[in-house]
Amino acid sequence: FFHEKVTAATVIAILLSLAGIALLNQTGDGTSLSLWGVTLVMLSSLTYAIYIVVVNKSSLRMSSVKLTFYVLLFGLFTIYGYTLAMGETVQLLVTPKQWLYATQLALMPTVLSLVLMVIAVHxxxxTPTAIMGAIEPITAVAIGVLVFGENFTPRLAIGIVLILTAVLLIIGGKEMSPHKITLAISRVGKRLAKTWRWKS
Structure with missing residues (x-):
């Protein structure tokens, strides 16, 4: 819609990040994913992508903090309206511990994240902001392994390598020719193959 120039580095980075995220989110025990859940995730990703593009291309100019405030305010009214429409009630926070957790949840992964995202888009x-945002599932995997004792499998390792490669391609995309990209990917693949052969 906005006639952005699509480079080889961008296309390869998108494909690598999608493959990496697929590996990180694939179930390890072979069970099938919920179709409804996958649909909701895709719709969520689509609306988030539209929001990122609109923030970048919109003629509306305001500070990142102010824009984030209006986005969160709209989200508040939307969630409250949905709650009333479904006949549900709002559960109030009553203990200091609940308020502490709610405050941390509001500031760290919500307000701070959205403000920094708007700054990055500007x-x-x-496109680079969206692709570099693929580091989020890597963070989730790291927390799962280090904090909750989840298994770190070769599938997760390959997914992380693919995502980090995509991010590095975006960082140096303007200086990357298709030949250099293909050469770099082949070298990474050979090193991974040697590593797994050595371990086995």
Whole structure:
């Protein structure tokens, strides 16, 4: 819609990040994913992508904090309206511990994340911001392994390598030719193959 120039580095980075995220989210025990859940995730990703592009291309100019405030305010009214429409009640926070957790949840992964995302979109554009946002599942895997004792499998390792490669391609995308990208990927693949052969 906005006639952005699509480079080879961007296309390869998108494919690598999608493959990496698929590996990180694939069930390890072979069970099938919920079709409804996958649909909801795709719709959520689509609306988030539209939001990132609109923030980058909109003629509306305001500070990142102010824009984040209006986005969260709209989300508040939307959730409250949905709650009333479904006949549900709002559960109030009553203990200091609940308020502490709610405050941390509101500030760290919500307000701070959205403000920094808006700043990133304005500084580097929507496509690099979206691709570098693929680091989020890597964080989730790291927390799962280090905090909750989940198994770190070769599938997760390959997924992380693919995502980090995509991020590095975006960082140096303007200086990357298709030949250099293909050469770099082949070298990474050979090193991974040697590593797994050595371990086995």
């Amino acid at each position: 500084d580097i554009g929507s």
